[in-house]
Amino acid sequence: MADIITGTHLTIGYNQRVILRDQELHIPAGQITGLIGPNGSGKSTLLKAIAQINSLTAGELQLQGQPLSDFSSKQLATKLAYLAQSPEVPGDLTVATLVKLGRYAYHQGMFGADPDEKVQVQAAMLQAKVADLADRPLNSLSGGQRQRAMIAMTLAQNAEILLLDEPTTYLDLTHQLSVLNLMQCLNRDMGKTIVVVLHDLNQAARYCEHLICVHDGKLVATGTPKQVLTDDLLASVFGVKAELVTPTGCDYPQLLNTETLEDA
Amino acid sequence: MKHNSLWRLNVGLLVLLICLAVVSTAAGVKWYSPLTWVSADHLTQQILLTIRLPRTIAAIFVGAMLALSGQLMQNLSHNPIADPSILGVNAGAMLALMIGGLVGLNLNIVNSLWLSLLGAGVAFVIVLGLAMRRRGLDVLRFILGGTVVSSLITCIAYAVGILTNQTAQYRNLLVGGFANVTMGQVHALFVVLMILLITVACFHNELSLLILDDSTARGLGVRPARTRLIASGLVVLAASMAVAVGGNIGFVGLGVPQIINYWHPDRFDRNVAPTMLLGASFMLGVDLLAKTLDHPNELPLSALSAICGGIFLMMMLNRKHEVVA
Known part of the structure; x- marks a missing residue:
């Protein structure tokens, strides 16, 4: 699948704190890409950088080969639509x-x-x-x-691309699912490319075709949910262990009996 | 509310304004019935044209400007209790005018305008500077810091007046009033009002998006810093011109936009017209009371405005039971 957004040598940070250092980013066109990672790992910061709300310390972001910084703020808003985590x-x-x-x-x-x-x-x-x-x-x-x-x-x-920052936060389960289903419809029926920050790994695995895991200033894993969600990654990034089960008829794993490693 | 309700609101407010304008022009030291205006003798017509009419028009323009500046400020700060008169802008203009007068400047229209612009601008930059944080405007710091700066400047203004034994000379500035308005001031008010209206019309979409947080606004293609600068410029211009002519008048900027938003909650640009119309009517009504209640003395306009407005606002708060931030 062709990439709609690419980032090269991305370095993002503020107040001397580096969130991301010299990373490559690829967002495939027409898919739902999930950004996952622990709290404070920089998922939202990365999303804001793509939306050109936070500026890059170094590196370049391109939209179909054209640098994002070339667009005026109005032009950009017709290409990328960004929804903040808790808009005022x-x-x-x-x-x-x-x-x-x-x-x-x-x-x-x-x-x-x-x-x-x-x-x-x-x-x-x-x-x-x-x-x-x-x-x-x-x-x-x-x-x-x-x-x-x-x-x-x-x-x-x-806009062709939707950037959603934790759209399910503060919602109860039914409403979470209604928002996620809406997101899936927009992707399937209208061909929107969606980049979404999600906390719940099971929801991320189920709804996203492509996952990017952010941890410790790096994009530590990129690929399908099956490629990304491994025992190693769960332990090293999230500090948990779980049974990774693939439900019948599905191609993505789900986490069962998740436990923190500290308790074990 | 339905779409046509905005039309009905605007028309209703316009009719109210016209009625008040007629009564206000007719009333004063002597009552001149509107029916006799055309057939009146030369002296009466002179009084109507050079004293009564400028006063009526000035009250309309100043009321509309104060209401607009309050609405902009509330939109800018995402807070219903923001108003240039409680955030130091009016006080800054007033102090600058007093100091200008004390150092011997001739307080004609041009000098008054730039002095009050300067004072209002400096005060607003201080208040805004205290409240700006990396993520945007800190509303609580804005309101609290503004209130403190405002009280400080007002105290200094009174102190200056008392120490130099000039309180009487600056009575009009300190307590507000339209008793000595001239046609020249009306022309200046008209020019500034036109500048305000044209700027608001050109940037109405951007100004309406100021109610969103910075990230969301930027996502929609707005440059919040630029929009904030435009809104601030409009607030300072409107408030300082109002002070230069009418003195330091409170409440209008605070209460009028609130009342309109209570009747008709809508985005900023759609509520500009009713807010300005009600501000003008309110100012005319209060000025009418100021010149007729204690006939033939003039009552202090700012105190009357605060009393009428305060009672009105308390009634509203009591009915609504919640102030939405």
């Missing part, structure tokens, strides 16, 4: 108003008109399954509905 949004905005904010990059002319706004906003709300909530204020929604509304906002950007 006023609760009295309605879903439709929120989704319209996603169209910022398409506003043109002196007074910022957007001829496609209506159509695109409606389409984004349908895709994220929040069209029936259009006139509801955000603070009247459940956590899962709110997260889907936020995803609708990023879909209104009409």
